[in-house]
Amino acid sequence: MATREDMARSFGAAAQAYEEGRPDYPAEAVAWMLEDAGPRPRVADVGAGTGKLTRVVARLAGDVIAVEPDAAMLDRLRGAVPGVETLIGTAEQMTLPDESLDAVVLGQAWHWVDPAAGSREIGRVLKPGGVLGLIWNIRDEEAPWVARLTEIMKGSHAEELLADGGPLVAQPFDSLERRTWSWSRAVTRATLTAMVLSRSYIITAPAAERGRIERDIAALFDEIGAVGEASVDLPYLTHAFRTRKAV
Template structure:
């Protein structure tokens, strides 16, 4: 699991190209309990990767964001696109931040990689009382037949399993989790779909023959669906968001 959790730096460009953005409404919902009357908040984005969620947080306006990730290569990509953001090497279980340094902490596509008890305690230390922990995932909607078939070719992820099992959990000093979901779709080309697959930890760490099998299976599916070069498919997504407030 550790190898897969820290594998993404090998595919930073695929991650940027293939992974979807986060709906602004969902990102704002994550932070609502911590926002001041002027909409301002100090946010630490943990497991920030290339900055997908970081940029969405900045887009809300009024937020200042520090990005934390264990992979310096991912952070370098983030800083190249978002130079105004402070980028810090660290983990959810060991944050290089002072006590009560932030109003909110967010993790996009990342909580399934952490020790939830240790991470809850450490993030709680770095947040002020009343601060909010926000967790968010974009998950392909496998109720659609071709998406279900695509997932079979690529293999599932720990995140998808955690959400399907309703197993997302946070611990002290945080209170109960609230959950909301948003359904939407993204038009994707064949190249973007291949980049999405290439950015997944299972594929990054797979042997070359397995990578070739996955790429071949995807192309066979896309040919069947009539997805030619320059064409797009509507990829249906469910954004699952969770938030919990730090106790006093």
């Protein structure tokens, strides 16, 4: 069985599926996270992946640095968000100067981070009063077919963290504010399949388990009418959190 570390470092092997299958983040949720970061903030997107959050931040803030440990994911990001500065790094270790940023955001990533070490390093690179924003897109399992999809492909570390009360941060940060947005995206069978195949559990699963998942999702997609180019609405809940570095 794959370890948590294996899963955390697995996404580069499925960078194309990640880019094709994962949703962008609602602009209003990202704007809320950055609300107190100033009019033209300098922002680092940490654990940036293929740039799903980076591209929204770039539209809102303009000055964004993408920090990501996986070179394959950064290659995809550079194609998706041309001209953005990129760095190899993690929340626990960034090659950025002290107090050089107005905000740091993490999309679909804090559940892989050591909260104490990550908070300490992010606190180092943020200016006093700088913003830390955390955000997740989670499928809304109020829809019965979505709940069945989760049963087939298993829940994620992110879903477990949010169900257990949400993320934790440490000094120099205090309590987190939280807001949730409900929305949906129209997806085809190809997009749904890519989303499933981009998940760390499936990327690192033994061949037999991966085969079972692929067969079961195919049967489910047939049942809900996600056939060929036909689309279905996939509902999401976006959970966003923000806090500020102590002054």
